[in-house]
Amino acid sequence: MSDAPKTTTENNDTYTPKKNGKFSQLIFTVLAVFIAFYLFRDLERFKNIAIVVVGFAIVIFVHELGHFVAAKSVGIMVEAFSLGFGPVVFGIRRVQGAFLVRVLPTLIPGDDNNGKFSFKIPFARAKEGETEYRISLVPLGGFVKMLGQEDIAADKPSDNPRAYPNKPVWARSIVIAAGVTMNVIFGAIVFIAVFAHGVPLPPAVIGSVTPGSPAAQAGIQAGDEVIAIGDLTQDLTFKDIMLAGIFSEPCQPIPITVRHPDQTVESFEVLTVMNENAGNRVFGITPPTTLTIGIPNDADDIKTALEEQGIQPRDTIIAIDHQPITHGYQYQNIMFPQPNTATPAAVTLTFQRPATASDPCSTYDFVVPMSLAVGTEIQPGSLFGLLPQLVIKDVLPDSPAQQAGLQPEDIVTRTGDIQYPTATQFGQYCQSHPDQTFIIAVQRPSADDPAAEILLEVTPRVDKPKGLIGLIRSIFAEDPPARIGVMLGQNYRTNTVNRVLTPTEENDDEDQTPSPFADLNLPATITTVNDQPVTDLEQLTIALNQLRGQTVEITFTSNDPETQTPTTQVVALDVPESTDQFAFQYLPNFGSLPDLPLTQLEYIYRGESFSHCLALAAKTTYSWIAQNYMFIRGMFTRQVSAAAASGPVGILRISYTIASEKSLTFYCYFMAIISIALAVFNFLPLPILDGGHFVMLIIEKIKGSPVPIKIQEIVTYVGLALILSFALFVTYNDIIKWATGQI
Numbered sequence: 137m138s139d140a141p142k143t144t145t146e147n148n149d150t151y152t153p154k155k156n157g158k159f160s161q162l163i164f165t166v167l168a169v170f171i172a173f174y175l176f177r178d179l180e181r182f183k184n185i186a187i188v189v190v191g192f193a194i195v196i197f198v199h200e201l202g203h204f205v206a207a208k209s210v211g212i213m214v215e216a217f218s219l220g221f222g223p224v225v226f227g228i229r230r231v232q233g234a235f236l237v238r239v240l241p242t243l244i245p246g247d248d249n250n251g252k253f254s255f256k257i258p259f260a261r262a263k264e265g266e267t268e269y270r271i272s273l274v275p276l277g278g279f280v281k282m283l284g285q286e287d288i289a290a291d292k293p294s295d296n297p298r299a300y301p302n303k304p305v306w307a308r309s310i311v312i313a314a315g316v317t318m319n320v321i322f323g324a325i326v327f328i329a330v331f332a333h334g335v336p337l338p339p340a341v342i343g344s345v346t347p348g349s350p351a352a353q354a355g356i357q358a359g360d361e362v363i364a365i366g367d368l369t370q371d372l373t374f375k376d377i378m379l380a381g382i383f384s385e386p387c388q389p390i391p392i393t394v395r396h397p398d399q400t401v402e403s404f405e406v407l408t409v410m411n412e413n414a415g416n417r418v419f420g421i422t423p424p425t426t427l428t429i430g431i432p433n434d435a436d437d438i439k440t441a442l443e444e445q446g447i448q449p450r451d452t453i454i455a456i457d458h459q460p461i462t463h464g465y466q467y468q469n470i471m472f473p474q475p476n477t478a479t480p481a482a483v484t485l486t487f488q489r490p491a492t493a494s495d496p497c498s499t500y501d502f503v504v505p506m507s508l509a510v511g512t513e514i515q516p517g518s519l520f521g522l523l524p525q526l527v528i529k530d531v532l533p534d535s536p537a538q539q540a541g542l543q544p545e546d547i548v549t550r551t552g553d554i555q556y557p558t559a560t561q562f563g564q565y566c567q568s569h570p571d572q573t574f575i576i577a578v579q580r581p582s583a584d585d586p587a588a589e590i591l592l593e594v595t596p597r598v599d600k601p602k603g604l605i606g607l608i609r610s611i612f613a614e615d616p617p618a619r620i621g622v623m624l625g626q627n628y629r630t631n632t633v634n635r636v637l638t639p640t641e642e643n644d645d646e647d648q649t650p651s652p653f654a655d656l657n658l659p660a661t662i663t664t665v666n667d668q669p670v671t672d673l674e675q676l677t678i679a680l681n682q683l684r685g686q687t688v689e690i691t692f693t694s695n696d697p698e699t700q701t702p703t704t705q706v707v708a709l710d711v712p713e714s715t716d717q718f719a720f721q722y723l724p725n726f727g728s729l730p731d732l733p734l735t736q737l738e739y740i741y742r743g744e745s746f747s748h749c750l751a752l753a754a755k756t757t758y759s760w761i762a763q764n765y766m767f768i769r770g771m772f773t774r775q776v777s778a779a780a781a782s783g784p785v786g787i788l789r790i791s792y793t794i795a796s797e798k799s800l801t802f803y804c805y806f807m808a809i810i811s812i813a814l815a816v817f818n819f820l821p822l823p824i825l826d827g828g829h830f831v832m833l834i835i836e837k838i839k840g841s842p843v844p845i846k847i848q849e850i851v852t853y854v855g856l857a858l859i860l861s862f863a864l865f866v867t868y869n870d871i872i873k874w875a876t877g878q879i
Contacts, residue, residue, distance in 0.1 A: 195807055204217050226270065324754065334742035335801050342356060350420055358465035360394035361395045475719040507725045508677065508720060510677055520653065528548065567619070664691040680709075689706050693705075
């Protein structure tokens with residue numbers, strides 16, 4: 137069957153390939169010029185894209201090579217072997233006495249079926265061949281075209297004994313299974329090679345522990361090295377810990393043995409919890425980091441935020457409060473202390489900048505304020521309903537807030553018509569007034585009269601991303617919310633209370649316990665706790681934490697709302713014993729950043745011998761196969777959100793990021809993972825996939841005859857619709873994630 141269009145006559149209208157060829161040639165030329173211009177104006181980008189394309193082409197080639205070799209080995213006639221799909225760019229086939237080369241035969245057709253640029257390379261010993269080897273325009277796929285075999289419809293009947301349908305079930309089964317088998321073998325071989333060379337991976341070291349998580353409750357600490365988890369004891373990586381959590385069952389503890397930083401060894405039985413965002417079970421730990429600043433290539437906003445504070449990529453933290461540190465977990469323990477631990481008002485980080493010819497040893501100090509955060513069952517973010525003042529922590533450059541005159545440490549007393557707003561109300565008011573000017577009233581502690589209100593006019597705006605990301609977002613995603621460009625916090629360093637939250641203001645749970653301070657005359661000033669003086673909400677928080685399980689009396693002074701005469705109110709508060717009901721934590725204030733972008737800690741995992749490399753590759757191959765099947769099972773059981781899956785767009789985006797930021801060895805490691813993922817997905821028992829064809833062959837073997845053609849076609853088209861729908865769904869999600877910076 138020719139790929140070139142044929143001349144047909146219908147109702148006296150003649151369709152000529154020459155006219156269609158000119159149009160195809162024009163479209164192809166314009167597309168080629170555009171792609172060339174986009175790639176060659178940035179050679180680094182061109183190199184990374186080339187690495188990604190070559191990597192995926194190899195993975196696809198290996199898969200199709202499996203089908204091809206298997207088909208040839210069982211005597212099936214193969215009409216075409218194509219790397220890529222769509223219009224043929226280059227094709228070569230043996231003909232009598234030569235090799236026939238076709239170049240762009242469908243995009244630039246000639247007067248025959250071979251295209252205008254076809255030619256022959258003489259080779260006297262060449263005999264007529266049956267297979268054309270092709271490179272097609274779209275390099276994200278491939279196929280092996282066997283005589284009589286159809287992917288989307290029922291196989292075509294043929295009298296040729298070498299046709300696919302005429303081969304026995306066992307032969308066709310070998311052909312169908314060969315693609316995924318080759319992908320798994322290829323992945324394992326690449327793993328052997330990268331472990332022989334050495335590949336950087338996060339080690340089995342705990343970077344940080346989430347407060348209240350199963351790991352924290354068990355006693356695991358940041359800096360602990362996991363030396364055994366379940367039955368695994370050798371060559372552990374952080375991924376092994378993650379997989380143990382993913383594969384765990386509810387209420388089934390996992391045995392974990394760790395080596396603490398002081399070299400003592402301790403064993404634990406650790407449960408897992410479901411992480412709704414990730415869609416799988418977790419222990420509540422994060423990977424380890426170094427102490428060096430590292431910024432992804434496309435994270436311009438992070439780089440800008442750091443530059444404003446004088447920090448540069450590759451700067452390394454060498455001390456905290458002038459005490460030397462050498463590990464990332466030490467930074468985590470100090471900067472993110474456990475709940476109910478008092479810390480200084482500010483912490484000093486000492487950075488060392490990489491040596492240069494003019495400055496061989498440069499260090500500088502960076503002061504980080506520590507902000508108090510409080511959470512209770514009555515109201516998260518409030519102290520049993522007492523609402524701290526809303527304070528501006530940081531003002532973004534060139535933002536509406538900066539243009540309006542807002543400054544860090546300004547205390548917000550009114551937003552529009554909302555007196556003493558919560559952070560949620562503040563954000564919602566800005567979002568609901570895009571491009572509309574309103575008044576924000578603030579008190580400025582640095583002013584001559586700190587109690588005086590300063591009225592500022594501000595106009596929220598929608599900052600739409602520009603360039604390709606902006607175009608993608610405008611098509612597929614909603615516009616970002618209107619903002620004024622501030623980071624908000626709560627002011628616990630005052631003894632003034634302006635507002636008491638009611639249970640339904642920030643939480644829809646109407647059965648929530650009302651605040652014991654609901655009848656307080658406002659504004660009110662806190663003076664004592666059990667007759668002990670307190671000067672601000674921070675002291676009150678620490679005092680209540682020390683009085684857990686007791687009933688305390690808190691004294692307030694305020695003005696009577698009717699007579700405006702000074703009055704004293706005493707409120708009795710039952711302080712809960714449980715830390716789940718009331719806890720506070722100090723967190724660092726890095727301005728517009730939640731944390732410093734420290735690079736991930738990695739060890740070089742290298743096999744000591746071929747057998748060791750083989751063992752590492754086997755373990756890694758098995759774990760990735762298991763993880764992929766567990767992920768798919770989780771989607772079917774609804775334990776994993778389908779939105780967590782990535783399609784071609786997401787995988788290509790991640791591949792490009794790895795190609796641009798990681799070593800070639802790690803990229804090879806990643807492509808081995810992709811090869812295994814392709815094998816797992818392609819062998820699912822779904823129509824049009826290899827697994828679906830395999831199921832049909834099993835049914836044929838059991839019943840002794842092929843499934844009726846009509847049923848094959850119905851099942852195939854239903855499966856095709858389902859897979860296309862899922863492909864569109866994950867592609868849409870990938871584009872949204874890309875546009876919003878999630879991948």
